[in-house]
Amino acid sequence: MSPAAVAPPLSRTKRFVIAAVSAINDAACRSDGTVNRRLVSLLDARVAASAKPFRGVRTADVPVDLSRDLWFRLFVPSSVSEGERLPVIVFFHGGGFAFLSPDSYLFDDVCRRICRTAHALVVSVNYRLAPEHRCPAQYEDGVHVLRFLDGGGLLYADPSAADLADLSSCFLVGDSAGGNIVHHVARRWAADADGGWKKVRLAGMVLIQPYFGGEERTAAELRLVGAPLVSVERTDWLWRAFLPEGADRDHEASNVFGPRAVGELEEALPAAMVVVGGFDPLQDWQRRYYKGLRARGKSARLVEYPEAFHSFYAFPDLKQSTVLMEEIKGFVDSHRPRKEEDGERNGGGGDKHSNIEEW
Secondary structure (H helix, E strand, C coil), X not given: CCCCCCCCCCCHHXXXXXXXXXXXXXXXXXXXXXXXXXXXXXXXXXXXXXXXXXXXXXXXXXXXXXXXXXXXXXXXXXXXXXXXCEEEXXXXXXXXXXXXXXXXXXXXXXXXXXXXXXXXXXXXEECCCCCCCCCCHHHHHHHHHHHHHHCCHHHHXXXXXXXXXXXXXXXXXXXXXXXXXXXHHHHHHHHCCCCCXXXXXXXXXXXXXXXXXXXXXXXXXXXXXCCCCCCHHHHHHHHHHHCCCCCCCCCCCCCCCCCCCCCCCCCCCCCEEEEEECCCCCHHHHHHHHHHHHHCCCCXXXXXXXXXXXCHHHCCCCHHHHHHHHHHHHHHHXXXXXXXXXXXXXXXXXXXXXXXXXX
């Protein structure tokens, strides 16, 4: 492969899809900082929830706070043993804080695959979008959903799923902007972990190509000009739409270990798995995040896919996408609370398509 390559070899169909998504998103992001939601709807195909299992998973939409359109899509495996308790994965979708939803076809499919592979309940959160709702609205919505689960809300919304849910094995998972939300929601949970929660215990967090940034232009951002989906022009626009008015990209929401970071990480912040792609312009920020966790004494694992571009997991026919699902399963299985007699935890099973730096 040429040293100047900014993307792995892709089929003509994938190149067309990526080009179409990029063009519509660019057109929808107006110069006045607003989003053309009507134009976005042309691209964002929606999928209804279904009580009838499809590909081994049933779904239901659960309202949390209709006054702010806060709800989640619940994914439940259709094959469960009698008396079995399942881990709960709270998922935050990507889209630059400004686009998409749990009922978007893309994320309905991703969460269905996570549910089926990890054999877990998945709670996919419909948080408020920027620029109509700026930071920290998205983080507040994430915490609100955790409070809903902690207060027994699932019992009233879906009693059969509530019987399966092991809230002591709760994981936060998110891709891109959703990975950013994972970090900030986990910190808010951890700040109140000593007595502030009745049932929800965060056992781990998975940040898939998380959307972090700063005022600096990193080597990857400068090198990977023309990479699929992500460019500094797009990310700059999205940061302006999301961050508080007047803030720059060194705000703690984006540059979490940057010059304006405030306070130490909470002791209860759970172990993390950070996923990085070799053709993602955001990769330097993602590695800095991983190193920042480790430097602060936190348990963290870096999983790298050298041939992966941003949002590669949305294409189920890509080998790396399948491997990632297995990595998520391995992380969840190895971090569920266990009785002492269960012995040592086993990690996820790596693959030749990924490079893994251990804890």
